[in-house]
């Protein structure tokens with residue numbers, strides 16, 4: 001995708017800022033709409049050519065203003081994560097459902113032809129079969145899973161009703177540069193930052209549970225390929241298609257100073273799924289998505305980024 005006018009909602013966030021970097025490098029003209037709720041202005045500092053609108057997807061006029069002359073929309077702005085949605089279910093729905101409707105309505109009025117929306121494996125809820133195909137039962141077990149599903153369905157219904165294509169990308173466990181460790185963080189950032197601070201790592205359960213981790217650069221690639229796929233609307237799994245146990249993940253993360261890091265074991269956490277592995281065949285067939293970054297080299301890159309981030313603080 002080159003030389004297009006693009007809107008990235010949530011562009012200051014972890015995945016959004018990686019996508020913005022790629023889009024600018026390819027010569028696109030990029031506007032970011034973000035209210036910095038969970039994203040960071042510093043993620044956008046390296047990009048002076050960027051147009052930044054500080055605003056909220058819940059505000060119709062702001063979204064309409066951001067949409068002017070846009071050709072492709074990448075919609076990433078969201079209240080992200082199960083825990084946040086359980087803590088703040090109304091805000092979660094206002095941002096993920098009504099915010100998405102504002103984006104779709106503005107896109108329809110502006111004549112935008114392509115929307116790529118960030119969905120989540122959280123829509124599936126408890127996993128019944130693996131690998132998980134797109135037609136796996138959908139029974140979300142958090143408000144977040146429900147609102148991301150609603151977001152998907154809204155996008156796909158607009159694709160049926162109007163002259164626009166919508167691709168919804170169901171990410172599994174994404175990791176990579178610009179992903180911070182906080183109360184809503186994921187396991188890789190939590191473990192890496194703890195290791196770098198010489199704190200012990202806590203494994204819940206026996207550590208033999210598995211996850212499908214996908215590098216953010218593969219997620220960026222999925223977004224670009226989705227935008228470039230002509231005549232395609234639908235919802236697709238975006239993952240690596242491989243799984244590792246948490247025990248192996250810990251070995252990969254601590255490989256340089258294994259003897260120095262203390263590993264603790266706690267009880268299994270209620271609500272955690274035992275195994276996760278995506279079938280990514282449909283995304284391969286429909287949008288030509290092929291993940292390229294193996295977990296070991298992705299973690300090495302992430303550790304370098306995290307080390308630099310800690311030094312700069």
Ligand SMILES: NC(=O)c1ccc[n+]([C@@H]2O[C@H](COP(=O)([O-])OP(=O)(O)OC[C@H]3O[C@@H](n4cnc5c(N)ncnc54)[C@H](O)[C@@H]3O)[C@@H](O)[C@H]2O)c1
Pocket residue numbers: 009010011012013014015016033034035036037038039040055056057058075076077078079080081095099118119120121148170171172173174175186
């Ligand atoms: N990180 C993952 O593993 C993962 C997995 C599945 C799905 N996703 C989805 O990917 C997308 C990006 O997630 P992320 O991991 O980069 O999270 P993030 O929290 O880093 O990014 C979300 C961005 O949206 C912005 N935002 C939130 N509410 C807003 C509002 N009302 N108006 C404008 N901007 C708002 C935040 O400030 C932030 O910059 C989200 O839609 C999320 O649901 C992420």
